[in-house]
Amino acid sequence: MSQTSSFGLSSEQVAQRRHDGQVNTLPPRTGKTVGDIIRSNVFTRINAMLSVLFVMVMTTGSVINAAFGLLIIVNSSIGIVQELRAKRTLDSLSLIGEEKPRVWRDGEIVEVAQEDIVLDDVVALRSGNQIAVDGEVVDSDGLSIDESMLTGESDAVRKQPGEDILSGSFVVSGTGAYRVTKVGADSYAARLTAEASRFTLAKSQLQSGINTILKYITWVLVPVGVLIIYSQVSQGTSQWDQVILKISGALVPMIPEGLVLITSTAFALGVIRLGQRQCLVQELPAIEGLARVDVVCADKTGTLTENRMVFESIRLFDDDGALADSKTTASKWNFAQLEEVLAQLGAADQDPNSTMAAIIEAHALDAGEQKWDVESRHAFTSATKWSGITFAGQGSWLLGAADVLAGGSAYAKNAEELGATGLRVVMLAHTDQVVDDDTELSDVEPVGLVVFEQKVRPDAAETLEYFAEQNVTVKVISGDNAASVGAVTRKLGVDSGQAVDARTLTEENFDSQVADNLVFGRVTPDQKRSMVASLQGAGHTVAMTGDGVNDVLALKDADIGVAMGSGAPATRSVAKIVLLDDKFATLPYVVAEGRRVIGNIERVANLFLTKTIYSAVLAMLVIIAAIPFPFQPIHVTITGWFTIGVPAFVLSLPPNNQRARDGFVRRVLWFAVPAGVVVGVSAFVSFWMATGGDFVAGRSYVPESTAALLALIIPSTWVLACVARPLSWWKSILVVLPLLGYGVIFTWDFTQRIFMLDSSNSAMMLQAMVIGAIAVVLIEALWWTVKRFQGEPAILWRHDPLVSRH
Known part of the structure; x- marks a missing residue:
C-alpha cells in the first residue's frame, strides 16, 4: 500500500482539501434549518384561513372584532419557540450519540467528527462500525460488510482491497481500512443522515388524523361562507361591513386554530423532556x-445485563469431559497453558468484543513477552458464534459457544449446566486445522471453559x-x-x-x-x-x-x-x-411520554372539534332559517379562548397513562359531532326565542345575541368538564375559572361595552340559562352513552397530578 493509503493524510494535505472544499459537509442533524422551522410554523393552512378573515375584518375598521388575528402571532410564536428548543435538544444529543470515525492522520489513528472527513482520508474499520462515506477498501483482515440496507441482500459481503464500499452499510466482522472517494452531497451518507435524524411528524397516526380533519374542514368553509353571504344579503343586509362581520363570526370558530399548535408543541415538549433523560x-x-x-x-x-463482562475463572476439562478444579491434573493441558493461550488470543485480537475485552483485562501479556505469530484467523460473527486464530507452531485456538464447537457431547452438557446458573460460558478449544473465514470445523478438541460474570x-x-x-x-x-x-x-x-x-x-x-x-x-x-x-x-x-x-x-x-x-x-x-x-429504565418514560401526547391530544381534539361542529351547525341553521347570524367575531373569540384554547393547552400537559389505540378520528367524532350539534342548536334556539322569530333588516340584536352567547357558553363549558374527566382539584379549577371570567364579562359595564354585550334583559338571560341547562343534560347523557358504547370506564374523579412525578 502507498503511504497515503497506509497511514492516511498529513495535516498539510487535510488543510489543503478543506481549502478546496473537499470536506464531508452534512445536512442539518434534525433535517430542518431555522428558516424551515419558521416557514413551517408561519405558512400553515390554519394561518392562511385566519389571515384572510383577519384582513377582511380589518377593512371594516372594527379592530376589536379582529382580535382573533392575535392567534396567528401566538400560534406561530409558540410553535417556533418550542420547535427551536426541540431542535437544539436534538442537535446536542445527536452530536453526543453519533459515531466518530477513526481516521489515519499523520501516521496515527485519531477520532474525528463526520463533518471533518476529507477526500482521500483513510478510515479504519472494526466490527459494528457504520460506513460514514463512500470509499475504496485499502486493507482487509476478514472484513465482512452487511449491505442489506442498500441491496436488500442479508448475507455479509467479504471485502478485499480495491473493492468499493458504500455508506449506509456496516461492518459485521473483521477489521480493515478504506480510502474516502466521495464526501458531502456526493456521498450516500448525506441522504442517510437526513433520513435517520429528521425532525418530522410524517409517519404519525395522530398527525395524519388531524390533517384529515383539517382537510374536511377546509372543504366545508368555502360553501358555508358563500351561503352565509347569500343568506345575509337576501335578508336585506346591504352594508358590506356587516356582511363581512357576519361571515367572519360564522367561519372563525369553525377553524380549530389551536389543535395543530398543541399537537406540535406536545411532541416538541416530549423531545425536550426525554432529552433531559439522555434519550435521543x-x-x-x-x-x-x-x-x-x-x-x-x-x-x-x-x-x-450490562454490556461489560467480568472474567470469573477458567474451568479445565478432564479426559472424560468433566470439569476439574485448579488442583487437579486434568489432561495434557494445564491452567498455566490456558492462561497463556488466552493472553495470546487477546494480544492478537485487533477488534476485541466485550468477551475478549474481559479476557484481556484479566490476562494481558507481560511486558517483553513474545507474541505468537498469527498465520490466519476466523473473525467472530453472530451467525457462526465462534472465533479462532491459527498461530505458527501452536495450531489453532478457538473461542465460541460450547454447543457450536462441541454440540451433543459431555463437554457441551457441562457448559450448559454451568450457564444455567446465570454465568456466561465460552468454550476454549484446539484444533490442528488452519482456520479462516471460510473454515468448516472438524476434529475440534474441547480444552476448557472461560467463565464470565454478567451483571444484571x-x-x-x-x-x-x-x-x-x-x-x-x-x-x-x-x-x-x-x-x-x-x-x-x-x-x-x-x-x-x-x-x-x-x-x-x-x-x-x-x-x-x-x-x-x-x-x-x-x-x-x-x-x-x-x-x-x-x-x-x-x-x-x-x-x-x-x-x-x-x-x-x-x-x-x-x-x-x-x-x-x-x-x-x-x-x-x-x-x-x-x-x-x-438506561433500560428510560423506556417507561418514553412510553409514558407517548401516552401523554396521544391521550391528551385526543382529549383536547374533542374540544376543538366540538367548537368546529357547533359553529358549522349554527351557520347552517342560520342559512336555513334565513335569519341574521347572532354573533360578532369578538364573541366567538372570547368563547374560543376561555372555553377551548387555554383549557386545551393546560390539558395537553399532564401525564396520561391510557394506552394508545388506533381509530383516533373515529373516537373523537363519536363525541364531538353530537356534542357540537347540541351546543349549536342551544345557541340557535335561544337566539330564535329571544327575538320571537321576528327579524328586521338593519336592526341590532345585541341583547338577543348576548342571550344566545350564554346558551352557547353553558353547554360548551360542560363539554370541557366532560373532556377533562376524570376530574381532579386542578381540573375543577380549570373548568370553574372561565365561568368566573364570563361572570365578570357579562355583568361589568366596561367589558360589556368592549365585547358588544347587553345582559340587561333578565328574562331573556334566564331563558338562555334554562336552554343551556337542558343542553347540559343532553351532553352528560351523551358522555355516558359514548363511554358505554366504546367499552371504556366512566371515571368521574381521580387524583391526577398536574405534572408527572417521573
Whole structure:
C-alpha cells in the first residue's frame, strides 16, 4: 500500500482539501434549518384561513372584532419557540450519540467528527462500525460488510482491497481500512443522515388524523361562507361591513386554530423532556409509536445485563469431559497453558468484543513477552458464534459457544449446566486445522471453559415489572445459550417459562413458537428479524431493543428500534430512539411520554372539534332559517379562548397513562359531532326565542345575541368538564375559572361595552340559562352513552397530578 493509503493524510494535505472544499459537509442533524422551522410554523393552512378573515375584518375598521388575528402571532410564536428548543435538544444529543470515525492522520489513528472527513482520508474499520462515506477498501483482515440496507441482500459481503464500499452499510466482522472517494452531497451518507435524524411528524397516526380533519374542514368553509353571504344579503343586509362581520363570526370558530399548535408543541415538549433523560428521539413519531407498542423484544446482553463482562475463572476439562478444579491434573493441558493461550488470543485480537475485552483485562501479556505469530484467523460473527486464530507452531485456538464447537457431547452438557446458573460460558478449544473465514470445523478438541460474570442491570427488573403492569409483553431474544438467557430472566423475577433454543425452530412451527414463548436463545440475526416480522404479521406493534451489530436488521424492521448509546454505531444509526446513558429504565418514560401526547391530544381534539361542529351547525341553521347570524367575531373569540384554547393547552400537559389505540378520528367524532350539534342548536334556539322569530333588516340584536352567547357558553363549558374527566382539584379549577371570567364579562359595564354585550334583559338571560341547562343534560347523557358504547370506564374523579412525578 502507498503511504497515503497506509497511514492516511498529513495535516498539510487535510488543510489543503478543506481549502478546496473537499470536506464531508452534512445536512442539518434534525433535517430542518431555522428558516424551515419558521416557514413551517408561519405558512400553515390554519394561518392562511385566519389571515384572510383577519384582513377582511380589518377593512371594516372594527379592530376589536379582529382580535382573533392575535392567534396567528401566538400560534406561530409558540410553535417556533418550542420547535427551536426541540431542535437544539436534538442537535446536542445527536452530536453526543453519533459515531466518530477513526481516521489515519499523520501516521496515527485519531477520532474525528463526520463533518471533518476529507477526500482521500483513510478510515479504519472494526466490527459494528457504520460506513460514514463512500470509499475504496485499502486493507482487509476478514472484513465482512452487511449491505442489506442498500441491496436488500442479508448475507455479509467479504471485502478485499480495491473493492468499493458504500455508506449506509456496516461492518459485521473483521477489521480493515478504506480510502474516502466521495464526501458531502456526493456521498450516500448525506441522504442517510437526513433520513435517520429528521425532525418530522410524517409517519404519525395522530398527525395524519388531524390533517384529515383539517382537510374536511377546509372543504366545508368555502360553501358555508358563500351561503352565509347569500343568506345575509337576501335578508336585506346591504352594508358590506356587516356582511363581512357576519361571515367572519360564522367561519372563525369553525377553524380549530389551536389543535395543530398543541399537537406540535406536545411532541416538541416530549423531545425536550426525554432529552433531559439522555434519550435521543431520532424520529418524533417514535414517541407516539412506542406508546402503541404491545410487544417489546429485548436483547439480553447490553439491555437486561450490562454490556461489560467480568472474567470469573477458567474451568479445565478432564479426559472424560468433566470439569476439574485448579488442583487437579486434568489432561495434557494445564491452567498455566490456558492462561497463556488466552493472553495470546487477546494480544492478537485487533477488534476485541466485550468477551475478549474481559479476557484481556484479566490476562494481558507481560511486558517483553513474545507474541505468537498469527498465520490466519476466523473473525467472530453472530451467525457462526465462534472465533479462532491459527498461530505458527501452536495450531489453532478457538473461542465460541460450547454447543457450536462441541454440540451433543459431555463437554457441551457441562457448559450448559454451568450457564444455567446465570454465568456466561465460552468454550476454549484446539484444533490442528488452519482456520479462516471460510473454515468448516472438524476434529475440534474441547480444552476448557472461560467463565464470565454478567451483571444484571439494577433497573431491569423494575422496567420489566412496569411493562407487565401496562400489558406489554416482553420477549427476550438473545444469541447466547438458551439456558443462560433463561437463568438471567429468572434472576429478574420474570416467570418466562422454558427458554427456547432457536436452532430447534422450523418453518412449520416458527410463528407458533414465537407467539407462545417469551425467552429465546441462540438466535441468529436473520431469526431476530424474522421474529419481529412474525409478531408484526400477528397484528402486534413491536419494539426491538439492542446494542450489537447482530441487532441491526431487527432494529431496522421493528416498528420502534431502541439502541443503547454504548452499542455499535450501526445500531444507533438505524434506531428511532437511542438511550445515550444505556438506561433500560428510560423506556417507561418514553412510553409514558407517548401516552401523554396521544391521550391528551385526543382529549383536547374533542374540544376543538366540538367548537368546529357547533359553529358549522349554527351557520347552517342560520342559512336555513334565513335569519341574521347572532354573533360578532369578538364573541366567538372570547368563547374560543376561555372555553377551548387555554383549557386545551393546560390539558395537553399532564401525564396520561391510557394506552394508545388506533381509530383516533373515529373516537373523537363519536363525541364531538353530537356534542357540537347540541351546543349549536342551544345557541340557535335561544337566539330564535329571544327575538320571537321576528327579524328586521338593519336592526341590532345585541341583547338577543348576548342571550344566545350564554346558551352557547353553558353547554360548551360542560363539554370541557366532560373532556377533562376524570376530574381532579386542578381540573375543577380549570373548568370553574372561565365561568368566573364570563361572570365578570357579562355583568361589568366596561367589558360589556368592549365585547358588544347587553345582559340587561333578565328574562331573556334566564331563558338562555334554562336552554343551556337542558343542553347540559343532553351532553352528560351523551358522555355516558359514548363511554358505554366504546367499552371504556366512566371515571368521574381521580387524583391526577398536574405534572408527572417521573
